[in-house]
Amino acid sequence: MLNLIRQATVRSISVQPYIFAPVVSSCSSPLPSLRSRSQSCTMATVASPPAIATKTNGIEKSVWVELIQLALEVKPLNLGQGFPDFAAPDTVRKALAEACSSDTNVLLNQYTRGFGHPRLVNALSKLYSKLIGREINPLNEVLVTAGAYEALFVTIMGLVNKGDEVIIIEPFFDCYMPQVKLAGGTPVFVPLCPKKTEGVTSSGDWVLDPTELGNAFTDKTKAIIVNTPNNPLGKVYKREELMMIADLCKKHNSIAIMDEVYEWMTYTGQEHVRMATLPGMWERTISIGSAGKTFSVTGWKIGWAYGPANLMKGLQVVHQHSVYTCTTPVQEAVGQGFEIEIQRYGTPDCYFQSLPAELEVKRNNIVKILTEAGLNPIVPEGGYFILADVRNISKRCIILIDIGGDSNERKDFRFVKWLSRNRKLQGIPPSAFYSPEHGDIGENYIRFCFIKEDENLEKAGEILRTLKKDIDEGKV
Secondary structure (H helix, E strand, O other): OHHHHHHHHHHHHHOOOOOOOOOOEOOOOOOOOHHHHHHHOOEOOOOOOOOOOHHHOOOOOOHHHHHHHHHHHHOOEEOOOOOOOOOOOHHHHHHHHHHHHOOOOHHHHOOOOOOOOHHHHHHHHHHHHHHHOOOOOOOOOEEEEOHHHHHHHHHHHHHOOOOOEEEEEEOOOOOHHHHHHHOOOEEEEEEOEEOOOOOOEEHHHEEOOHHHHHHHOOOOEEEEEEEOOOOOOOOOOOHHHHHHHHHHHHHOOOEEEEEOOOOOOEOOOOOOOOHHHOOOOHHHEEEEEEHHHHOOOHHHOOEEEEOOHHHHHHHHHHHHOOOOOOOHHHHHHHHHHHHHHHHHOOOOOOHHHHHHHHHHHHHHHHHHHHHHOOOEEEEOOEOOEEEEEOHHHHHHOOHHHHOOOOOOOOHHHHHHHHHHHHHOEEOEOHHHHOOHHHHHHHOOEEEEEOOOOHHHHHHHHHHHHHHHHHHHOOOO
């Protein structure tokens, strides 16, 4: 009998039509049908979805999101993104492996101190105390962050108030402008101007106009952001240039935010001068560094900021309420790496010396490659990027600019996309490193990264030389 009841129940369920919940209506009395209900009652208005914060409007676009997606689609030889395609030093790689697998210190896989793993902040304090010429407190004058990107973010968010002005020197790394806007600040742009534009030139030919820079400072200027060595230009600021900036900061009671992630990558005849060493500037300078750049481990995403304790408090507050703490084993490995390099400091075995020596050879090679391809390079004094002038190509073959892509895009964006799709070589459009009003300065160039294996640099050269030959023969 019980089985019969179960079968009957199943049959009765299987033949019933789906019954939907009634539509919300302003009429509460039961009605015989949906037709009569729709005729007799007014449907309630459904509210639109909530809007995102207005402060995110206008800063949505990212050249990295767009170009990385293109690289995934067309699989070009990628000289666009700034990362090495060769192994990092075995000292830090082995240190990370040991930290993750240690049976004697299992806590290396757990949370560490929020403002920086003790081993790392102590190593940073020891190194920079020597370089700056003053004792840096590892506990309140050093902050470890999720890459230099976060270091910039917490610096700007922790120091800039609504209505403050922040001077940004162009070309600049593209996160500066949106981060200033997110903080409620107003970016003020001052471009570097080339003294020489024909043939092979140097990044040292790009200089600040003292009058224009001076006029950019006002009583609202909270900070100036300076990137040396500069990305994408490769300019290494001379002491005299930094002194000019420092004098303006002191005159207007402003802060110098120093993006120094390429601090170890300067070439023959160049010196990296740290703003914090100049008279009266420690008290008003935040300096930013990167393990990714220092040890060729960009995927580890460890950076830092250091400066006077009263300014660092703002950075710490933003960091503790967002990221809070960074990856423990990675910080342990970077800390060990610094300890080793501090012991080797000043010797050819030190990675801070061996890497720029290796990169200078690569830089000279890519200068030769670009020159042979008819792309006049701007020879960088530091960093591992190079800008090449593409005006000759664009003049001789207008199709390179116009084919594919959005006709409203700047020339360098269209050229980069064409080169990726049709010649399988990717660079970065430099107008992305300029404000909209000065983007025309950057669109005459393309940026390539040369911290790559020699084999891949030569492949890029073959592509560019073939392109020049095809243009000369009218095949493109």
